[in-house]
Amino acid sequence: MNLNLLYRDREWGSASPYKDWLSITKDLGLSSLFKAAETDDSVRTKSGATAAGDPYLGQAVKRVMAVPLKTADEIKYRQEILKDCITKQGMVKDLYRISSVVLAEWDKLGRKNNGTGEVGTKGKLITDIKVLKILVDGMRDVRETVKMNAAGFGSEGFTGLYNRLEEEFSDERRTNLYIVLDSMSFFSDIYEKERKRNEYLVRVPKMRLECGLSNGLKVGDFKIDSLQSKAVEYDKQFGVGNKVLDRITSLSPGVISLRNDQALKVDAEKLEFAVVSYVYSYCTDLVSDFGAFFDQLHFQMGFYLGVINIRSRMSRFGIEYCYPEVDTEDRLRYEDLRELILSFEMSGRTVGNTGRLDDKQLVVITGANQGGKSTFLRSLGVAQIMMQCGLMVPAKMFRSSIRTSIYTHFTRREDSAMNSGRLDEELRRMDRIVNGLEKGSLVLLNESFATTTEKDGSAIAYGIVKALKEAGVKVYTVTHLLSFAQQIYEETKDDEDVVFLSAEHLDDGQRTFKMIPHAPELTSFGLELYDKVLG
């Protein structure tokens, strides 16, 4: 039984993540986003602090985000589900809770070790049956929860789930599964204690088997004709309880009585175990199927719950969001696009950028220090990754095309403790990136090759950027390498697919933190900053 709330045609798992996801999370600072996913800001403790977060939600968001969606259809599919989740937050919380409880109860019975006790032992089989009961009960609850909310579903995902639950876990099937569980209940105590006239009842088996004798006259070819568990009073397990009557029946022809015969009792127990093992063996696929379902449910609901938390925080800080439109051409348009991570840190007090970068293969961003260049670059990266995760984007409008892969190459000032030289490390990272590149990839370069001299760095950057562009790779670069920027500018200023942006710089020297098209200048206004700080 598939949940399919992340993908239309498959469950979570085994999909290919961004090749260098670790760098992306580090360079774009995504860990704050995952942190935000953990906590529901709207739930407050008595003292007014936010309730403790659930790290699992952050993990789920992180893992899903690491695997980009590759088509507009996939993105649309997930966006619609996300919208349903936001309207039906109660249901998402319920489903997450049900799956948590099922998995926790199952954990107590040794889920991680594939059950308690050795395979093939009585103890293992007893817990296996208990697990089956937990899963069937859980499925019943999931179905009821989804059914209760079915009226308002707008997404194909939830509608499909509802239909599958109705079909694959129909009333009839549910009833039959409980019949199977009940027939095995003499073996594994799955019910609350039953009593009759102040006496506890025990469950005893009643079965009819056919067997052949062709295997050297040993019994074989078993076929089960009937199997039941009967609740009887304790002293009536072996017979009707009347000593005389029991003795007479045990002497009839064709009867093998276990009364007073320990060896026969042992054989009978072996047969009971074999019969229950056999019946249970039919359920093993179901256990792994339902088990996987609850794993998926826990994970996928964890993801949506995390996104709901991110969205609440955006609302709290007044950050507007939209569901991005996927462009089939190579257009990139944005209105009031904000850098989400910084916006969270600054409680929403950030500046948005508006612009259009249609059909641009190369975007070179230069200009003043502290002018918001890196922030802008990151905002494009974060929005692109959120879009390709099916999420909302912190902008009034965002429209972009799908990138087959995304790489970031940011100069990391904190990486001071390196064994090999820093340039060596930068180049090694670049080499790894190049290995994964293909036509349609996006590479974000932030002050790359600033670890060597301006001259050498420019030469390296020039060669790489030119080759990448010619290979059909999209490059957005923030750079202080002015010779590099100049050289590229001279060569491509008339090209339609290259644009040069600069941090806006008003006549009075004030910075607006907005990016505007601007030819690269020979100064990076470092002097102004110097003057401002030290002057």
Next chain:
Amino acid sequence: MALSLLSQNGISENGITVPESVLTDLNLDQVLDKVCEGWDEDVRTLYSSFPACREDEEYRRAIYEDVRSDSVYSAMFNYHAGIKSRLEYASKIENAYELVQKRVWFLRVIYTYVSSLETLDAELKKAAPKSEGLKAFSSFLSKYISDGYFKKLSLDATSLWKELCDFHVVLTYDRGQFTLKDGTAPGAYEKFLKELFPDQNRAFDNPFTDTEYYSDLEAEIVRLFTRKNKEFFKKLEAFCNEYPEVENRDLTVIEKEMVYYLAFVSFERNMKRQGYEMCMPSASDDKLSAENLYDLALAITNSELGKKVVPNALMLSGDESFFVLTGPNQGGKTTYGRSLGQLIWLSKMGFSVPADRANVPYFTDLCTHFSVEESADSGRGKLMDELERLKPIMDESKDGAFIVINELFTTAANFDAIEMGQRVLRKLISKKCKGIYVTHLGELAGTGEGVVSLIADVDENNNQTFEIRRSMPVDVNTVNRLVVKYRLTYDQLKERFS
């Protein structure tokens, strides 16, 4: 004349013994471990000698091609499974506790024997093998089972067996007692389960099979059962008295020889499932060639690790006799040498080879000489040892053989090593041998006529590519700057993206 699937004149034991060192040098011991896995232990000995002559190589190749087909393979595979069951049942006769139980097992042995032979005959006829060997076997078999004695045996055994199989009892278990009745039950619960869990077939794990003896419960059941069916047990006794043990010597030899092919075909199929294709080589005399040839032993190891192997081409034609392969350490040189040796071995045995296409001419024998690593001896000791191991290869009996040499004379002075190496090469070429000489001495590539120089390739960054190509040895010790090292110059990038 006796019938054999290994030799066309019916004598299977006169092949050319292959020294164990050849198998270990070429890592064929690892391949054989995998091939023999799950088969009878004595199979391995069949793989330790080459066919006696060229005709036998072709005889086996034709049979192998037949066995590769699904129909012949499954006929032989099923028959082999039948033999195994038969042996198992026969062992139960020994162990059975009661006479009546021994008789029931005896009946089963005979029934399995006749029915598996009849099935093999029918399936082989249907499969219509093309090889001389299997055609002869098929007609031998048909004749054998149409014999009057065999036919009567078959009829008697089958009818008694069917009768025994038809007996069923119904056990009811309720409140501490079993009730036994003859006959069958509808199996309602079983049906319910199968409807609830469609497409699942589960085996009932019989709790009483851990011993040949009856459990207490079974003893009770048999007691009640034999009392009710006296007639059947009288007939069974008569059957056992009428037929003594049955065995055919020709069949036991052939049963063993079948495994020679079966085990290897199963192995080939298994490799195919892992993504490693093998092909039947042709055998024309003009050239030794292969496309996408790989090291089979490495493929086995790598498939367990989920890694791929790098395949290479092979071409030795006209007057070319010997490859001299040089290149960096760990560049795949030895692997390539091994894969050539494996190619020759497999082809001589009549098997398929690890390549997309291959042609392997006839070689009189296959010899290997691998340097013994980490020998405690140094200088003269090790050199002596190498020369002594080289001696039999230089013998007349090895004229026309294929030789794989891996690093000779590593402990000798360079000048001496080059001189000795060249002499070895010239001598082998004059003996009409072909082969490959893997060495770190580039000078050997210039030995002269008949020698083809190969190198294990490296890229700009001195990294191994594991590709082997024809080229004179090159000195690759140029110093690269950082950018070049990471292949990030404009030109390098253009090439990487192309």
